[in-house]
Amino acid sequence: MTFEQEIKRRRTFGIISHPDAGKTTLTEKLLLFGGAIQEAGAVKSNKIKKSATSDFMEIERQRGISVATSVLAFIYKDKKINILDTPGHKDFAEDTFRTLTAVDSVIVVIDVAKGVEEQTEKLVEVCRMRNIPMIVFINKLDREGKDAFDLLDEVEQKLGLSVTPLSFPIGMGYDFKGIYNIYEKNINLFSGNSKQNIEETIAFDDVSSSELEKIIGEDAADSLRENLELVDGVYPPFEKEAYLSGDLQPVFFGSALNNFGVRELLDCFIEIAPDPRAKKAEERLVEPNETDFSGFVFKIHANMDPKHRDRLAFVKIVSGKFERNKPYLHVRHDKKLKFSSPNAFFAEKKEIVDTSFPGDIVGLHDTGNFKIGDTLTSGEKLQYRGIPSFSPEHFRYINNADPMKAKQLNKGIDQLMDEGVAQLFTLELNGRKVIGTVGALQYEVIQYRLEHEYGAKCTYENLPVHKACWVEPEADNEEFSEFNRVKQKYLARDKSGQLVFLSDSAFSLQMTQQKYPSVKLRFTSEKD
Ligand code: G4P
Numbered sequence: 001m002t003f004e005q006e007i008k009r010r011r012t013f014g015i016i017s018h019p020d021a022g023k024t025t026l027t028e029k030l031l032l033f034g035g036a037i038q039e040a041g042a043v044k045s046n047k048i049k050k051s052a053t054s055d056f057m058e059i060e061r062q063r064g065i066s067v068a069t070s071v072l073a074f075i076y077k078d079k080k081i082n083i084l085d086t087p088g089h090k091d092f093a094e095d096t097f098r099t100l101t102a103v104d105s106v107i108v109v110i111d112v113a114k115g116v117e118e119q120t121e122k123l124v125e126v127c128r129m130r131n132i133p134m135i136v137f138i139n140k141l142d143r144e145g146k147d148a149f150d151l152l153d154e155v156e157q158k159l160g161l162s163v164t165p166l167s168f169p170i171g172m173g174y175d176f177k178g179i180y181n182i183y184e185k186n187i188n189l190f191s192g193n194s195k196q197n198i199e200e201t202i203a204f205d206d207v208s209s210s211e212l213e214k215i216i217g218e219d220a221a222d223s224l225r226e227n228l229e230l231v232d233g234v235y236p237p238f239e240k241e242a243y244l245s246g247d248l249q250p251v252f253f254g255s256a257l258n259n260f261g262v263r264e265l266l267d268c269f270i271e272i273a274p275d276p277r278a279k280k281a282e283e284r285l286v287e288p289n290e291t292d293f294s295g296f297v298f299k300i301h302a303n304m305d306p307k308h309r310d311r312l313a314f315v316k317i318v319s320g321k322f323e324r325n326k327p328y329l330h331v332r333h334d335k336k337l338k339f340s341s342p343n344a345f346f347a348e349k350k351e352i353v354d355t356s357f358p359g360d361i362v363g364l365h366d367t368g369n370f371k372i373g374d375t376l377t378s379g380e381k382l383q384y385r386g387i388p389s390f391s392p393e394h395f396r397y398i399n400n401a402d403p404m405k406a407k408q409l410n411k412g413i414d415q416l417m418d419e420g421v422a423q424l425f426t427l428e429l430n431g432r433k434v435i436g437t438v439g440a441l442q443y444e445v446i447q448y449r450l451e452h453e454y455g456a457k458c459t460y461e462n463l464p465v466h467k468a469c470w471v472e473p474e475a476d477n478e479e480f481s482e483f484n485r486v487k488q489k490y491l492a493r494d495k496s497g498q499l500v501f502l503s504d505s506a507f508s509l510q511m512t513q514q515k516y517p518s519v520k521l522r523f524t525s526e527k528d
Pocket residue numbers: 017018019020021022023024025026045047088139140141142143254255256257258
């Protein structure tokens with residue numbers, strides 16, 4: 001296969017949803033189609049079970065599982081499909097945001113009964129901002145849920161999307177008869193048999209034919225015809241270009257648990273979903289088919305074994321071929337590195353790989369060289385953009401509880417921050433360290449890992465901060481100097497040295513913005 005063909009056959013995407021909508025189940029069914037696993041239940045759920053939300057030891061254990069499911073790859077109809085795991089748990093939202101910088105498209109899973117939920121809203125917003133192509137899968141049609149049109153309205157309004165259904169349910173819950181596939185023009189009958197892998201479909205391109213009554217009964221036939229007419233009248237026709245530019249989102253209905261409507265989704269997905277897209281670096285736009293290799297680190301996973309502090313850095317390949325044992329430039333360190341055992345991911349296994357292509361993810365063993373957002377290239381000095389930090393929700397001072405171990409503590413904090421576990425802010429006034437996290441859970445994880453991996457002890461102290469805002473620009477003018485002087489107590493540096501304003505309330509943030517209009521405060525660290 002030529003280099004060009006290798007690129008064209010790759011589909012790298014993420015599945016996003018609110019916990020419990022059916023992401024894990026759908027992932028598993030997709031893998032079944034790819035023949036990557038033999039039976040249902042083979043993919044261990046990597047989500048944090050509800051019972052474990054307050055039990056960080058359990059989370060530590062599950063982190064082990066999630067290394068294996070960080071990337072799941074399989075081949076389907078000659079396409080190489082890479083699914084990147086996106087944790088649905090809100091305490092790990094930052095992880096998911098970063099992973100979304102490495103996907104070329106996403107599938108959004110929505111529970112037919114619950115409709116659009118909070119985490120879905122947040123994640124879709126990030127995708128919308130980046131014009132990532134999205135397909136919506138409405139799941140659990142075997143259960144009673146909301147009316148299909150009401151749901152489509154809800155998706156448009158709450159998620160700000162512009163949808164067009166490519167399939168439509170016939171009945172729902174107890175009366176669920178199947179799905180009319182608008183895209184392929186056939187009917188897929190539901191038998192409620194979760195063991196079946198390939199369902200029975202009947203080609204049906206003329207819904208006005210009286211054959212329809214024979215298959216699904218009079219009432220269902222009438223209402224399907226009515227519904228399809230409405231779909232035709234209300235929603236725009238599907239256009240691939242509009243989907244690819246993020247302007248139109250096709251919707252499928254089905255039941256992941258029953259493996260129903262999943263094949264339709266997958267068949268359409270491989271046809272319309274984008275192959276690896278070009279990516280912006282600070283310097284220029286990089287095309288996947290360039291011969292020189294480049295890629296960026298979007299995730300770092302610490303080893304579970306505390307004796308070996310090695311980590312796995314997940315690199316998305318943007319351009320060129322990645323080859324084992326070839327020296328590549330670590331741009332931030334300006335240093336060449338070679339990787340003797342890069343991992344590729346297949347279903348739930350990882351294995352050493354000699355060559356990887358754009359769209360693929362390689363796992364590189366790392367002893368502390370990488371941090372999230374780092375760029376690797378064949379030699380060109382490129383820095384990929386768009387691994388943002390968002391304002392944390394929680395802020396605490398971190399104190400050293402063992403004066404003999406100050407060095408270990410600093411090293412531990414440094415490395416955990418590189419992994420993206422939390423964010424570190426250093427106060428301008430007195431150099432005190434503040435840890436910001438998305439969930440309260442991370443404080444326990446940090447404390448535990450500092451002790452077990454670095455031999456350091458810490459305590460925390462609450463800090464009433466409402467939001468961290470990145471300050472831009474650091475101008476050399478009167479207003480900025482005054483802001484700097486008056487707000488000194490609230491100013492800190494993030495890990496990359498950017499100035500951050502830690503506001504203590506929504507009110508004071510608003511007042512500050514009014515008082516110093518030329519000092520721009522951003523809610524993400526990303527510069528545009
Ligand atoms: P998540 O990864 O998005 O968090 O969701 P997951 O796939 O784990 O699914 C959440 C629950 O919803 C699971 O039940 C799963 O079996 C169920 N589910 C998924 N798809 C469907 C569907 O199409 N129809 C129905 N009726 N249920 C579905 P659970 O009882 O929470 O977990 P489990 O014990 O079955 O694993």
